[in-house]
Amino acid sequence: MAADGVYVSLGGLPILRDVSLHVGRGEAVAVLGGNGSGKSTLVRAVVGLNQVQGGTVRLFGQPLQDFRQWSRVGYVPQHSSLNVSNATVQEIVASGRLPHRRPFRWFRRADRAAVADALQLVGLADRAKWPFRSLSGGQKQRTLIARALSTQPELLVMDEPFAGVDLHSQAGLANLLAGLRADGLGLVIVLHELGPMAEVLDRTITLCDGRLADHDAPTSTMDCDPELAEHSEIGLLDPVAGGE
Numbered sequence: 673m674a675a676d677g678v679y680v681s682l683g684g685l686p687i688l689r690d691v692s693l694h695v696g697r698g699e700a701v702a703v704l705g706g707n708g709s710g711k712s713t714l715v716r717a718v719v720g721l722n723q724v725q726g727g728t729v730r731l732f733g734q735p736l737q738d739f740r741q742w743s744r745v746g747y748v749p750q751h752s753s754l755n756v757s758n759a760t761v762q763e764i765v766a767s768g769r770l771p772h773r774r775p776f777r778w779f780r781r782a783d784r785a786a787v788a789d790a791l792q793l794v795g796l797a798d799r800a801k802w803p804f805r806s807l808s809g810g811q812k813q814r815t816l817i818a819r820a821l822s823t824q825p826e827l828l829v830m831d832e833p834f835a836g837v838d839l840h841s842q843a844g845l846a847n848l849l850a851g852l853r854a855d856g857l858g859l860v861i862v863l864h865e866l867g868p869m870a871e872v873l874d875r876t877i878t879l880c881d882g883r884l885a886d887h888d889a890p891t892s893t894m895d896c897d898p899e900l901a902e903h904s905e906i907g908l909l910d911p912v913a914g915g916e
């Protein structure tokens with residue numbers, strides 16, 4: 673995927689300004705930055721959930737507005753945004769297949785096999801019938817990753833998959849993601865801290881108040897250049913034409 677010079681406004685306020693992000697096959701890139709710096713806004717723009725007012729986003733070479741092959745892209749939203757009470761692990765993973773089924777057709781054998789494969793891949797095959805709410809933080813994230821993997825995507829976009837996950841489980845998740853990357857999956861991952869992902873990543877970008885702050889890998893996401901923040905006051909936004 674390639675995002676170049678992206679501008680996004682939400683509720684009339686400029687949020688992202690001139691942000692670029694490139695991720696190739698088998699590459700893992702982290703999006704870092706402090707609270708409210710625009711990380712979620714960027715990854716939501718990449719998967720078409722936020723409208724882009726300026727710049728371009730291309731998925732597999734196609735402009736976002738023309739892109740239709742959504743089964744090639746897996747998205748793991750922020751954990752807190754998933755509000756399920758009684759669904760089982762299997763049901764949640766199976767829901768990832770829904771957009772790709774023909775209307776009014778029961779699950780085909782291929783759908784069931786894809787769900788089973790995804791659960792196997794994330795090490796939760798034996799938890800398929802468990803209620804999602806009974807899982808640990810790490811297992812919940814594995815379930816959401818399995819859901820995103822159920823369509824065998826080539827690009828996986830994850831918004832803070834380590835939030836609420838203990839350190840031991842974070843290492844397990846990092847191993848899982850390293851394996852996916854080695855299999856050729858492109859990874860975009862929003863992180864607060866590099867933690868065990870430091871070993872897995874090819875690159876990081878850091879956002880500071882909606883702008884790109886640094887292309888080098890920092891050890892802390894709190895590094896936010898005050899110079900950049902000063903120049904990104906609301907009102908200084910100068911969106912480029914085109915994009916959408």
Ligand SMILES: Nc1ncnc2c1ncn2[C@@H]1O[C@H](COP(=O)(O)OP(=O)(O)OP(=O)(O)O)[C@@H](O)[C@H]1O
Pocket residue numbers: 682683685687705706707708709710711712713714
């Ligand atoms: N729908 C919206 N309307 C207006 N402003 C919004 C909207 N969604 C997010 N924002 C604002 O955009 C800014 C960036 O939010 P975003 O969620 O992208 O940041 P973030 O870096 O992911 O933060 P966090 O690490 O806390 O999740 C914040 O100031 C937030 O309040």
